[in-house]
Amino acid sequence: MSTNYFGDRAVLRHADDSAELRSALAAAFPTADVRVGLDSVLVVFTAPDAVPPDAVDLVATVEPTPIATTTGRRIDVPVVYDGPDLAVVAAKLGLAIAEFIDLHSELHWRVAMLGFAPGFPYLVPVDPTANQLTDLPRLESPRTKVPAGSVGVAAGMTCIYPSQLPGGWLLIGRTHLRLFDPAQSSPSTLIPGDHVRFRPSP
Protein backbone atom coordinates (compact mmCIF):
# COMPACT_ATOMS: atom_id res chain seq x y z
CA MET A 1 0.00 0.00 0.00
CA SER A 2 1.72 3.13 -1.25
CA THR A 3 2.01 6.65 0.16
CA ASN A 4 2.89 9.57 -2.13
CA TYR A 5 2.62 13.29 -2.61
CA PHE A 6 -0.68 14.27 -4.30
CA GLY A 7 0.02 17.69 -5.74
CA ASP A 8 2.25 20.03 -3.70
CA ARG A 9 0.23 20.35 -0.47
CA ALA A 10 -1.22 16.88 0.13
CA VAL A 11 -0.11 13.30 0.78
CA LEU A 12 -2.19 10.30 -0.36
CA ARG A 13 -2.01 6.96 1.45
CA HIS A 14 -3.70 3.87 0.03
CA ALA A 15 -5.26 1.63 2.69
CA ASP A 16 -8.11 -0.85 2.96
CA ASP A 17 -9.14 0.48 6.38
CA SER A 18 -9.44 4.09 5.23
CA ALA A 19 -12.06 5.13 7.82
CA GLU A 20 -9.91 3.88 10.71
CA LEU A 21 -6.84 5.48 9.21
CA ARG A 22 -8.66 8.80 8.85
CA SER A 23 -9.24 9.09 12.60
CA ALA A 24 -5.59 8.40 13.31
CA LEU A 25 -4.31 10.84 10.66
CA ALA A 26 -6.72 13.58 11.80
CA ALA A 27 -5.33 13.18 15.33
CA ALA A 28 -1.72 13.18 14.08
CA PHE A 29 -2.17 16.29 11.87
CA PRO A 30 -4.71 18.47 13.71
CA THR A 31 -4.39 21.47 11.36
CA ALA A 32 -4.69 19.39 8.18
CA ASP A 33 -7.88 18.57 6.26
CA VAL A 34 -8.03 14.75 6.15
CA ARG A 35 -10.22 13.42 3.32
CA VAL A 36 -11.31 9.82 3.02
CA GLY A 37 -12.07 7.66 -0.03
CA LEU A 38 -13.00 4.00 -0.41
CA ASP A 39 -9.42 2.77 -0.32
CA SER A 40 -7.31 5.84 0.39
CA VAL A 41 -6.90 8.80 2.68
CA LEU A 42 -5.65 12.26 1.66
CA VAL A 43 -3.95 14.57 4.16
CA VAL A 44 -4.32 18.13 2.81
CA PHE A 45 -2.08 20.75 4.41
CA THR A 46 -2.97 24.44 4.37
CA ALA A 47 -0.24 25.36 1.86
CA PRO A 48 2.88 23.86 0.24
CA ASP A 49 5.12 25.47 2.88
CA ALA A 50 2.98 23.94 5.66
CA VAL A 51 3.83 20.38 4.56
CA PRO A 52 6.43 18.83 6.91
CA PRO A 53 9.64 17.89 5.03
CA ASP A 54 9.20 14.22 5.98
CA ALA A 55 5.43 14.24 5.35
CA VAL A 56 5.34 11.07 3.24
CA ASP A 57 7.13 9.04 5.93
CA LEU A 58 4.98 10.56 8.69
CA VAL A 59 1.71 9.80 6.90
CA ALA A 60 2.89 6.30 5.89
CA THR A 61 3.74 5.26 9.44
CA VAL A 62 0.63 6.38 11.34
CA GLU A 63 -1.19 3.33 12.72
CA PRO A 64 -4.95 3.08 12.10
CA THR A 65 -7.14 3.64 15.17
CA PRO A 66 -9.56 0.71 15.46
CA ILE A 67 -13.02 2.25 15.24
CA ALA A 68 -14.38 -0.11 17.89
CA THR A 69 -12.14 1.58 20.45
CA THR A 70 -12.99 5.14 19.38
CA THR A 71 -16.65 5.52 18.53
CA GLY A 72 -17.91 1.98 17.98
CA ARG A 73 -21.13 3.58 16.81
CA ARG A 74 -23.96 1.37 15.58
CA ILE A 75 -26.86 3.10 13.89
CA ASP A 76 -30.19 1.67 12.78
CA VAL A 77 -31.74 3.17 9.67
CA PRO A 78 -35.47 2.51 9.24
CA VAL A 79 -36.33 1.88 5.58
CA VAL A 80 -39.59 1.60 3.70
CA TYR A 81 -38.63 -0.82 0.92
CA ASP A 82 -40.73 0.58 -1.93
CA GLY A 83 -38.13 2.13 -4.28
CA PRO A 84 -38.82 2.40 -8.03
CA ASP A 85 -35.96 0.00 -8.86
CA LEU A 86 -36.69 -2.59 -6.14
CA ALA A 87 -38.21 -5.18 -8.49
CA VAL A 88 -35.43 -4.71 -11.07
CA VAL A 89 -32.72 -5.14 -8.44
CA ALA A 90 -34.32 -8.29 -7.00
CA ALA A 91 -34.70 -9.73 -10.51
CA LYS A 92 -31.08 -8.99 -11.40
CA LEU A 93 -30.01 -10.98 -8.33
CA GLY A 94 -32.47 -13.80 -9.08
CA LEU A 95 -34.39 -13.12 -5.87
CA ALA A 96 -38.00 -12.48 -4.92
CA ILE A 97 -38.56 -8.95 -3.59
CA ALA A 98 -39.02 -10.24 -0.04
CA GLU A 99 -35.77 -12.20 -0.32
CA PHE A 100 -33.89 -9.11 -1.45
CA ILE A 101 -35.29 -7.08 1.47
CA ASP A 102 -34.07 -9.81 3.82
CA LEU A 103 -30.64 -9.75 2.18
CA HIS A 104 -30.26 -5.95 2.39
CA SER A 105 -31.57 -5.64 5.94
CA GLU A 106 -29.66 -8.60 7.36
CA LEU A 107 -26.29 -7.43 6.04
CA HIS A 108 -24.02 -5.55 8.44
CA TRP A 109 -22.93 -2.36 6.69
CA ARG A 110 -20.07 0.02 7.42
CA VAL A 111 -19.74 3.69 6.34
CA ALA A 112 -16.65 3.60 4.11
CA MET A 113 -16.73 7.30 3.20
CA LEU A 114 -18.93 10.36 2.72
CA GLY A 115 -18.73 12.20 -0.57
CA PHE A 116 -20.61 13.47 -3.61
CA ALA A 117 -22.69 15.79 -1.38
CA PRO A 118 -22.67 16.82 2.29
CA GLY A 119 -23.60 13.80 4.43
CA PHE A 120 -23.87 11.33 1.50
CA PRO A 121 -22.65 7.94 2.85
CA TYR A 122 -21.12 5.12 0.81
CA LEU A 123 -21.75 1.91 2.78
CA VAL A 124 -19.96 -1.42 2.18
CA PRO A 125 -20.64 -4.80 3.82
CA VAL A 126 -18.52 -5.32 6.96
CA ASP A 127 -17.76 -8.81 5.62
CA PRO A 128 -16.81 -8.25 1.97
CA THR A 129 -17.11 -11.98 1.17
CA ALA A 130 -20.85 -11.72 1.95
CA ASN A 131 -21.32 -9.15 -0.81
CA GLN A 132 -23.83 -10.38 -3.41
CA LEU A 133 -24.44 -6.88 -4.80
CA THR A 134 -21.07 -6.44 -6.52
CA ASP A 135 -22.42 -6.73 -10.07
CA LEU A 136 -25.30 -4.27 -9.67
CA PRO A 137 -24.75 -1.45 -12.17
CA ARG A 138 -25.62 2.23 -11.91
CA LEU A 139 -28.33 3.64 -14.21
CA GLU A 140 -27.01 4.43 -17.68
CA SER A 141 -28.89 7.75 -17.58
CA PRO A 142 -28.82 9.15 -14.03
CA ARG A 143 -32.05 10.64 -12.66
CA THR A 144 -31.98 14.42 -12.50
CA LYS A 145 -33.82 14.47 -9.16
CA VAL A 146 -33.59 11.76 -6.53
CA PRO A 147 -35.68 12.62 -3.43
CA ALA A 148 -34.00 13.13 -0.05
CA GLY A 149 -34.01 9.94 2.03
CA SER A 150 -33.81 7.59 -0.98
CA VAL A 151 -31.80 4.41 -0.33
CA GLY A 152 -29.81 3.16 -3.33
CA VAL A 153 -27.62 0.22 -4.28
CA ALA A 154 -24.84 -0.12 -6.90
CA ALA A 155 -21.49 -1.84 -7.34
CA GLY A 156 -21.57 -3.73 -4.06
CA MET A 157 -22.45 -0.64 -2.04
CA THR A 158 -25.54 1.00 -0.63
CA CYS A 159 -26.13 4.74 -0.13
CA ILE A 160 -28.65 7.18 1.31
CA TYR A 161 -29.42 10.53 -0.38
CA PRO A 162 -29.25 13.22 2.36
CA SER A 163 -30.95 15.82 0.14
CA GLN A 164 -32.55 16.00 -3.29
CA LEU A 165 -29.76 15.36 -5.77
CA PRO A 166 -29.18 13.96 -9.24
CA GLY A 167 -28.10 10.32 -9.08
CA GLY A 168 -27.58 7.01 -10.84
CA TRP A 169 -27.91 4.49 -7.99
CA LEU A 170 -30.74 1.94 -8.21
CA LEU A 171 -33.37 3.05 -5.68
CA ILE A 172 -34.78 0.36 -3.37
CA GLY A 173 -36.46 2.37 -0.61
CA ARG A 174 -36.55 5.48 1.54
CA THR A 175 -35.87 6.56 5.11
CA HIS A 176 -37.14 9.49 7.14
CA LEU A 177 -33.83 9.67 9.04
CA ARG A 178 -32.28 13.13 8.63
CA LEU A 179 -28.68 12.66 7.56
CA PHE A 180 -27.24 16.17 7.48
CA ASP A 181 -27.98 19.31 9.47
CA PRO A 182 -25.45 22.14 9.11
CA ALA A 183 -26.81 23.83 12.25
CA GLN A 184 -25.47 20.99 14.44
CA SER A 185 -21.90 20.84 15.75
CA SER A 186 -21.77 17.25 14.41
CA PRO A 187 -23.64 17.97 11.17
CA SER A 188 -23.58 14.45 9.74
CA THR A 189 -25.65 11.65 11.32
CA LEU A 190 -23.18 9.10 9.91
CA ILE A 191 -19.39 9.34 9.99
CA PRO A 192 -16.75 7.14 8.36
CA GLY A 193 -16.44 3.84 10.25
CA ASP A 194 -19.99 3.74 11.67
CA HIS A 195 -21.74 0.38 11.55
CA VAL A 196 -25.25 0.52 10.06
CA ARG A 197 -28.22 -1.85 9.88
CA PHE A 198 -31.28 -1.17 7.71
CA ARG A 199 -34.54 -2.03 9.51
CA PRO A 200 -37.60 -2.71 7.34
CA SER A 201 -40.34 -0.30 8.26
CA PRO A 202 -43.98 -0.44 7.14
Add this chain to the structure above:
Amino acid sequence: MSVTVVRADLSLVQDAGRSAYSHLGVPTSGAWDSDSYALANWLLAESTLPLFEVLGGSLSLLFDQVACICVVGPAKCDLSGQVSPIGVAQHVPAGQHLLVSQTGPGPAYVGVAGMQVPRTLGSASTCRSGLGPPPISAGDRFETQATPTTLGRHLRPDHVRNFTGHINYLPDPEVAAHDLVDRGWALDTIARNGLRLRATYSTGGETSNHPSGPVLPGTIQLPGPDELIILGPDSGPTGGYPIAGVVVSADLSLLSRIPIGSEVELRPVTLPEAQLLWAKRDSWLAARQLDLGLMT
Protein backbone atom coordinates in the same frame (compact mmCIF):
# COMPACT_ATOMS: atom_id res chain seq x y z
CA MET B 1 -24.44 50.41 10.38
CA SER B 2 -25.31 48.36 7.36
CA VAL B 3 -24.89 47.89 3.64
CA THR B 4 -27.89 47.13 1.42
CA VAL B 5 -27.75 45.37 -1.94
CA VAL B 6 -29.53 47.46 -4.60
CA ARG B 7 -28.75 45.21 -7.55
CA ALA B 8 -26.88 41.92 -8.00
CA ASP B 9 -26.68 39.96 -11.24
CA LEU B 10 -24.42 37.10 -10.16
CA SER B 11 -22.60 37.66 -6.90
CA LEU B 12 -21.83 35.34 -3.97
CA VAL B 13 -20.36 35.79 -0.51
CA GLN B 14 -16.99 34.06 -0.16
CA ASP B 15 -14.33 33.84 2.53
CA ALA B 16 -11.51 31.35 3.17
CA GLY B 17 -13.97 28.41 2.92
CA ARG B 18 -14.75 25.41 5.11
CA SER B 19 -12.11 22.70 5.10
CA ALA B 20 -12.78 21.02 8.46
CA TYR B 21 -15.78 19.04 7.20
CA SER B 22 -14.55 17.47 3.97
CA HIS B 23 -14.60 13.95 5.49
CA LEU B 24 -18.38 14.49 5.78
CA GLY B 25 -18.72 15.22 2.06
CA VAL B 26 -18.67 19.02 2.39
CA PRO B 27 -17.02 21.03 -0.45
CA THR B 28 -14.25 23.46 0.53
CA SER B 29 -15.78 26.50 -1.22
CA GLY B 30 -14.15 29.87 -0.49
CA ALA B 31 -12.92 32.63 -2.79
CA TRP B 32 -12.21 31.27 -6.28
CA ASP B 33 -9.20 33.62 -6.67
CA SER B 34 -7.51 33.30 -3.30
CA ASP B 35 -4.75 35.73 -4.40
CA SER B 36 -7.27 38.54 -4.94
CA TYR B 37 -9.01 37.50 -1.71
CA ALA B 38 -5.74 37.92 0.21
CA LEU B 39 -5.04 41.30 -1.40
CA ALA B 40 -8.53 42.65 -0.62
CA ASN B 41 -8.16 41.53 2.98
CA TRP B 42 -4.78 43.28 3.19
CA LEU B 43 -6.30 46.50 1.85
CA LEU B 44 -8.84 46.50 4.70
CA ALA B 45 -6.40 45.16 7.37
CA GLU B 46 -8.49 42.02 7.74
CA SER B 47 -7.58 38.35 7.23
CA THR B 48 -10.74 36.29 6.76
CA LEU B 49 -13.31 38.98 5.92
CA PRO B 50 -16.26 37.68 3.84
CA LEU B 51 -16.20 39.44 0.45
CA PHE B 52 -18.67 39.81 -2.37
CA GLU B 53 -17.43 37.70 -5.29
CA VAL B 54 -18.83 39.30 -8.46
CA LEU B 55 -19.01 36.53 -11.08
CA GLY B 56 -21.10 38.30 -13.69
CA GLY B 57 -22.79 41.61 -14.41
CA SER B 58 -22.99 44.28 -11.74
CA LEU B 59 -23.25 44.63 -8.00
CA SER B 60 -24.70 47.83 -6.57
CA LEU B 61 -24.50 48.63 -2.84
CA LEU B 62 -25.97 51.42 -0.73
CA PHE B 63 -24.30 52.50 2.53
CA ASP B 64 -26.28 54.01 5.41
CA GLN B 65 -23.11 55.21 7.18
CA VAL B 66 -19.62 56.01 6.01
CA ALA B 67 -17.80 52.76 5.23
CA CYS B 68 -14.30 51.67 4.27
CA ILE B 69 -14.40 49.53 1.13
CA CYS B 70 -12.22 48.15 -1.63
CA VAL B 71 -12.70 46.63 -5.09
CA VAL B 72 -10.13 44.14 -6.39
CA GLY B 73 -9.95 42.37 -9.74
CA PRO B 74 -11.17 42.97 -13.29
CA ALA B 75 -13.97 45.51 -12.81
CA LYS B 76 -15.15 49.05 -13.40
CA CYS B 77 -16.27 50.98 -10.38
CA ASP B 78 -18.52 53.99 -10.03
CA LEU B 79 -19.44 55.89 -6.86
CA SER B 80 -22.72 57.82 -7.20
CA GLY B 81 -21.91 58.63 -10.83
CA GLN B 82 -18.17 59.32 -10.44
CA VAL B 83 -15.49 56.89 -11.68
CA SER B 84 -13.90 55.28 -8.66
CA PRO B 85 -10.53 53.50 -8.48
CA ILE B 86 -9.84 49.75 -8.26
CA GLY B 87 -7.40 48.31 -5.75
CA VAL B 88 -7.62 51.11 -3.19
CA ALA B 89 -8.95 51.22 0.37
CA GLN B 90 -11.37 54.13 0.31
CA HIS B 91 -14.23 55.75 2.18
CA VAL B 92 -17.77 55.70 0.84
CA PRO B 93 -19.87 58.50 2.38
CA ALA B 94 -23.27 57.69 3.87
CA GLY B 95 -26.13 57.52 1.37
CA GLN B 96 -23.89 56.84 -1.63
CA HIS B 97 -24.23 54.08 -4.21
CA LEU B 98 -21.28 51.92 -5.18
CA LEU B 99 -21.69 50.24 -8.57
CA VAL B 100 -19.17 47.53 -9.49
CA SER B 101 -19.31 45.96 -12.97
CA GLN B 102 -17.25 42.84 -13.48
CA THR B 103 -15.33 42.97 -16.76
CA GLY B 104 -13.60 39.57 -16.48
CA PRO B 105 -12.16 37.17 -17.19
CA GLY B 106 -12.88 35.78 -13.75
CA PRO B 107 -14.30 37.27 -10.57
CA ALA B 108 -13.99 40.72 -9.04
CA TYR B 109 -14.13 41.18 -5.26
CA VAL B 110 -15.82 43.87 -3.19
CA GLY B 111 -14.83 44.19 0.46
CA VAL B 112 -16.66 46.19 3.11
CA ALA B 113 -14.62 46.54 6.31
CA GLY B 114 -16.33 44.98 9.31
CA MET B 115 -19.10 43.29 7.28
CA GLN B 116 -20.89 40.59 9.28
CA VAL B 117 -22.19 37.44 7.60
CA PRO B 118 -23.55 34.44 9.55
CA ARG B 119 -21.30 31.39 9.31
CA THR B 120 -22.36 27.85 8.47
CA LEU B 121 -19.85 25.14 9.43
CA GLY B 122 -17.26 27.82 10.14
CA SER B 123 -17.59 29.79 6.91
CA ALA B 124 -19.77 32.49 5.32
CA SER B 125 -19.13 31.07 1.85
CA THR B 126 -21.99 30.28 -0.49
CA CYS B 127 -21.74 26.74 -1.81
CA ARG B 128 -23.82 25.25 -4.63
CA SER B 129 -24.60 22.32 -2.30
CA GLY B 130 -26.85 24.71 -0.36
CA LEU B 131 -24.52 25.68 2.50
CA GLY B 132 -24.02 29.33 3.36
CA PRO B 133 -26.11 32.29 2.22
CA PRO B 134 -27.96 32.05 -1.12
CA PRO B 135 -26.57 34.07 -4.06
CA ILE B 136 -26.82 37.80 -3.35
CA SER B 137 -30.04 39.51 -4.43
CA ALA B 138 -31.50 43.01 -4.29
CA GLY B 139 -32.74 43.87 -0.81
CA ASP B 140 -30.15 41.79 1.07
CA ARG B 141 -28.75 43.73 4.01
CA PHE B 142 -25.53 43.10 5.94
CA GLU B 143 -24.55 44.66 9.26
CA THR B 144 -21.12 46.25 9.46
CA GLN B 145 -19.00 46.93 12.51
CA ALA B 146 -16.80 49.98 12.88
CA THR B 147 -13.16 49.20 12.10
CA PRO B 148 -10.01 51.32 11.93
CA THR B 149 -9.73 52.87 8.48
CA THR B 150 -6.89 51.76 6.26
CA LEU B 151 -6.77 54.73 3.91
CA GLY B 152 -3.46 54.87 2.13
CA ARG B 153 -3.31 51.20 1.30
CA HIS B 154 -3.50 50.47 -2.39
CA LEU B 155 -2.42 47.87 -4.92
CA ARG B 156 -0.29 48.12 -8.01
CA PRO B 157 -2.46 48.24 -11.16
CA ASP B 158 -1.12 44.81 -12.20
CA HIS B 159 -2.59 43.11 -9.11
CA VAL B 160 -4.53 40.48 -11.09
CA ARG B 161 -2.52 37.71 -12.74
CA ASN B 162 -3.42 37.22 -16.38
CA PHE B 163 -3.59 33.77 -17.91
CA THR B 164 -0.68 33.54 -20.37
CA GLY B 165 -1.39 30.16 -21.97
CA HIS B 166 -0.14 27.55 -19.52
CA ILE B 167 -0.94 26.02 -16.14
CA ASN B 168 1.70 24.17 -14.10
CA TYR B 169 0.81 20.82 -12.60
CA LEU B 170 2.32 17.86 -10.79
CA PRO B 171 1.69 14.69 -12.83
CA ASP B 172 0.36 11.60 -11.13
CA PRO B 173 3.25 9.13 -11.28
CA GLU B 174 0.93 6.42 -12.61
CA VAL B 175 -0.19 8.45 -15.66
CA ALA B 176 2.17 8.99 -18.57
CA ALA B 177 2.53 12.79 -18.49
CA HIS B 178 3.26 13.11 -22.22
CA ASP B 179 -0.36 12.17 -22.91
CA LEU B 180 -1.34 15.50 -21.40
CA VAL B 181 1.55 17.67 -22.48
CA ASP B 182 1.71 16.59 -26.10
CA ARG B 183 -1.91 17.48 -26.70
CA GLY B 184 -3.54 20.85 -26.94
CA TRP B 185 -6.49 21.54 -24.67
CA ALA B 186 -9.17 24.18 -25.01
CA LEU B 187 -11.38 25.52 -22.22
CA ASP B 188 -14.98 24.47 -22.86
CA THR B 189 -16.81 25.52 -19.69
CA ILE B 190 -15.76 27.24 -16.48
CA ALA B 191 -17.57 27.34 -13.14
CA ARG B 192 -16.71 27.32 -9.45
CA ASN B 193 -17.03 23.54 -9.26
CA GLY B 194 -14.58 23.02 -12.10
CA LEU B 195 -13.20 23.68 -15.56
CA ARG B 196 -13.94 21.36 -18.45
CA LEU B 197 -11.31 21.16 -21.21
CA ARG B 198 -11.53 19.41 -24.54
CA ALA B 199 -8.61 17.97 -26.50
CA THR B 200 -7.89 19.94 -29.64
CA TYR B 201 -7.36 16.62 -31.43
CA SER B 202 -8.63 13.20 -30.54
CA THR B 203 -6.51 10.19 -29.72
CA GLY B 204 -9.37 7.84 -28.87
CA GLY B 205 -8.54 5.50 -26.02
CA GLU B 206 -10.62 4.10 -23.24
CA THR B 207 -12.40 5.59 -20.30
CA SER B 208 -12.56 3.91 -16.95
CA ASN B 209 -13.87 4.49 -13.48
CA HIS B 210 -11.88 3.78 -10.37
CA PRO B 211 -12.94 3.48 -6.74
CA SER B 212 -14.15 6.82 -5.38
CA GLY B 213 -11.18 8.48 -3.78
CA PRO B 214 -10.38 11.80 -2.13
CA VAL B 215 -9.68 14.81 -4.36
CA LEU B 216 -9.03 18.51 -3.76
CA PRO B 217 -9.37 21.73 -5.78
CA GLY B 218 -6.84 21.62 -8.61
CA THR B 219 -7.17 17.87 -9.17
CA ILE B 220 -7.08 17.01 -12.89
CA GLN B 221 -9.57 14.25 -13.74
CA LEU B 222 -9.92 12.26 -16.97
CA PRO B 223 -13.65 11.53 -17.43
CA GLY B 224 -13.18 10.52 -21.08
CA PRO B 225 -10.36 10.03 -23.60
CA ASP B 226 -10.51 13.57 -24.96
CA GLU B 227 -11.79 15.41 -21.93
CA LEU B 228 -10.29 16.88 -18.75
CA ILE B 229 -11.88 18.32 -15.63
CA ILE B 230 -9.88 20.55 -13.29
CA LEU B 231 -11.74 20.70 -9.98
CA GLY B 232 -12.60 24.08 -8.44
CA PRO B 233 -13.44 25.19 -4.89
CA ASP B 234 -17.09 24.02 -5.00
CA SER B 235 -16.21 20.46 -6.09
CA GLY B 236 -16.99 17.60 -3.73
CA PRO B 237 -14.16 16.09 -1.65
CA THR B 238 -14.27 12.73 -3.49
CA GLY B 239 -14.36 11.62 -7.10
CA GLY B 240 -14.49 8.45 -9.18
CA TYR B 241 -12.66 9.46 -12.37
CA PRO B 242 -9.03 8.57 -13.09
CA ILE B 243 -6.63 11.31 -11.97
CA ALA B 244 -3.88 12.73 -14.17
CA GLY B 245 -2.28 15.10 -11.67
CA VAL B 246 -2.85 18.16 -9.54
CA VAL B 247 -2.39 21.84 -10.48
CA VAL B 248 0.32 23.55 -8.39
CA SER B 249 -1.07 25.59 -5.50
CA ALA B 250 0.52 28.75 -6.93
CA ASP B 251 -1.68 28.49 -10.06
CA LEU B 252 -5.04 27.75 -8.40
CA SER B 253 -6.18 31.39 -8.52
CA LEU B 254 -5.16 31.60 -12.17
CA LEU B 255 -7.68 28.85 -13.01
CA SER B 256 -10.50 31.37 -12.41
CA ARG B 257 -9.03 33.73 -15.05
CA ILE B 258 -8.93 31.54 -18.20
CA PRO B 259 -11.18 32.88 -20.96
CA ILE B 260 -13.55 30.32 -22.51
CA GLY B 261 -12.14 28.93 -25.74
CA SER B 262 -8.51 29.57 -24.73
CA GLU B 263 -5.90 26.99 -25.57
CA VAL B 264 -4.40 25.69 -22.34
CA GLU B 265 -0.98 24.08 -22.14
CA LEU B 266 -0.59 21.79 -19.13
CA ARG B 267 3.07 22.01 -18.15
CA PRO B 268 4.45 19.31 -15.83
CA VAL B 269 6.74 20.44 -13.01
CA THR B 270 8.58 18.70 -10.19
CA LEU B 271 7.74 19.06 -6.51
CA PRO B 272 10.71 21.41 -5.81
CA GLU B 273 9.62 23.55 -8.78
CA ALA B 274 6.05 23.69 -7.42
CA GLN B 275 7.38 24.73 -3.99
CA LEU B 276 9.49 27.44 -5.62
CA LEU B 277 6.43 28.72 -7.52
CA TRP B 278 4.60 28.96 -4.19
CA ALA B 279 7.42 30.99 -2.65
CA LYS B 280 7.37 33.28 -5.71
CA ARG B 281 3.62 33.76 -5.24
CA ASP B 282 4.26 35.09 -1.73
CA SER B 283 6.76 37.63 -3.00
CA TRP B 284 4.52 38.53 -5.96
CA LEU B 285 1.64 39.28 -3.57
CA ALA B 286 3.91 41.31 -1.27
CA ALA B 287 5.15 43.34 -4.25
CA ARG B 288 1.56 44.29 -5.20
CA GLN B 289 0.98 45.98 -1.81
CA LEU B 290 1.73 49.69 -1.44
CA ASP B 291 1.14 51.47 1.85
CA LEU B 292 1.35 55.25 2.17
CA GLY B 293 1.12 54.89 5.94
CA LEU B 294 -2.03 56.93 6.48
CA MET B 295 -3.67 54.29 8.65
CA THR B 296 -5.43 55.79 11.65
